[in-house]
Amino acid sequence: MPEVVDVLLRREGTATFGQLRAVVSGRAIRAALATGSIRRIAKGVYALPAAPDPITAARAQGGLVSHLSAAVLHGFDVLELPDKPQITVPRGQHRRLSPVSCVLHWADDLPSDGTCTSKLQTVLDCARTLPFAAGLTIADSALRGRVLDRSQLMVAAANLSGPGCRRARQVAAAADGRAESPLESVLRAILIEAGILGFEPQVVVRDGTFSSRIDLANPALMIAVEADGFAYHGTRAALARDCRRHVSLTVRGWRLLRFSWEDVMFDPEWVLQAIRDAIAGSPGHHNGSDSRTATLEAAGSGRL
Template identity: 45%
Template sequence: MASVVEVLVRLGGWSTAAELVQLTSRRALADAVRRGDVERLTRGTYGLPGLTKDVATAIAHDGVLSHLSAAEVWRLPLLDSPAKPHITLPTNRNARSGPPAVLHWADLSRTEVRKRRTSLERTVLDCARILPFGEALAVADAALATGRLTLDELAAAVLAMRGPGRPNALQVAAAATRLPDSFLESMLRSLLITAGVEGFEPQVVVELGGVRVRVDLGHRVALVALEAEGYEFHGSAVKFAADCRRYDDLVAAGWLVLRFTYQQVIGDPEWVVATVRSAVAQRIGVPTNG
């Protein structure tokens, strides 16, 4: 017979007392708790020591991690971590006392209840309900990039949405793509979409003398390339030299390369948009006032 710890590992780190007793025994559960191998999380629920605070909070409220908290579990990028975990409860359940949390209510699937987190699709929709467009787009782009969610599935789910946040979710679904390489790239693209700056495509491949190089956002007509530069983008002297050569090759081939940092995209979006507008206008005569 498997030990209580082995059963909990197989079940994802937590389980009800009834299930543990059925799979092991009442005495085995009591012994595991006494030894400190297992912790009592709440009435009738036990888990392995060291469960994350957010999971423990979800169990305490008898709900599931959702919205930004579920996005973190799914390893989707966020601008900021939530100050309190987001927990969704079944629609027919009242709130109970427990650790501080942001509570929501929705119909939950058995899988979501079992795993104590919302599905990837629901997580993207929930984030689109409460996050600004750019941050929600970054979450959707990253979810599509995992291959576990398709654009058709996302579009269908958004069309079926009702309630607050649906307009933002519709805009997110219309713009989302699996191509962006980073959170910052998605945020940069969202600024252009919101400002009505058209013509830029994500991850454009440029042929340079038989060598294929990729730019974060490329305008094929104006030959303007936008690069979203994160904190540790270059990584090493060799990578830095290779990137500099790539930029120089692009310029020599007639491309204008604009590089934007995290601080600029997040902290000075108006300047970023104005700079891109001006660059495109100089190339193809698009009015800078849009």
């Protein structure tokens, strides 16, 4: 069932039978329906199950919507939707009986008004409690949407204490609003956690006759790394455009490595090995030493 749910998440929660069958088996779809992992909302149309209302859960518990549930309410990109509403209540407060099941967190100095933790607090909470890639995805999204300033995030993370504070500071240090999608954030997180440095998001390669922007690039090594979602590369026109772009980068000395959603999300070790092989100049990769140098510009030159 995870594959069926993943497809729906990538399509913002809904898909037709044909769209699902292009990726997963009919048996998997029937199994997901039988277990309640997905639901049929119309003939031939499927969706993720409706989640309990987090605001209702927060009011029932006398707290605030927080963590991943708050990230969704704030409109941040997330890698997965919460199974249950995540609620933060004042420290010392006991769980109240409620028909809405939820995950409780406790915190000091919780605001007495509002229904949701602030955008900054939400990013910090997620950075502390989620895996690095998931936390970075949310932080990148907040910076990309300009609802937070990177220096503000860095200062707030530096002042944290307690469980998860080190991870939150790592997320704040790596967060970059230039990342254009969750898949790019996860790909960058894989490199960072492996200690592979020198790759910058959204690097522009430009000369007199050509201009292209790369998801992640190491200009010194002339290695380009792309995170390819099917939605942007699934048509004949997109294929023709991608082929010409690939050739144009190659003749300029770039090694272009393209990874799918499945590669990045389900086989990060293979992704890392491919990038390590490219860096090491393994057989099958040219070193680009005789190639013509293109002018490089980092899109939005400074971090947000």
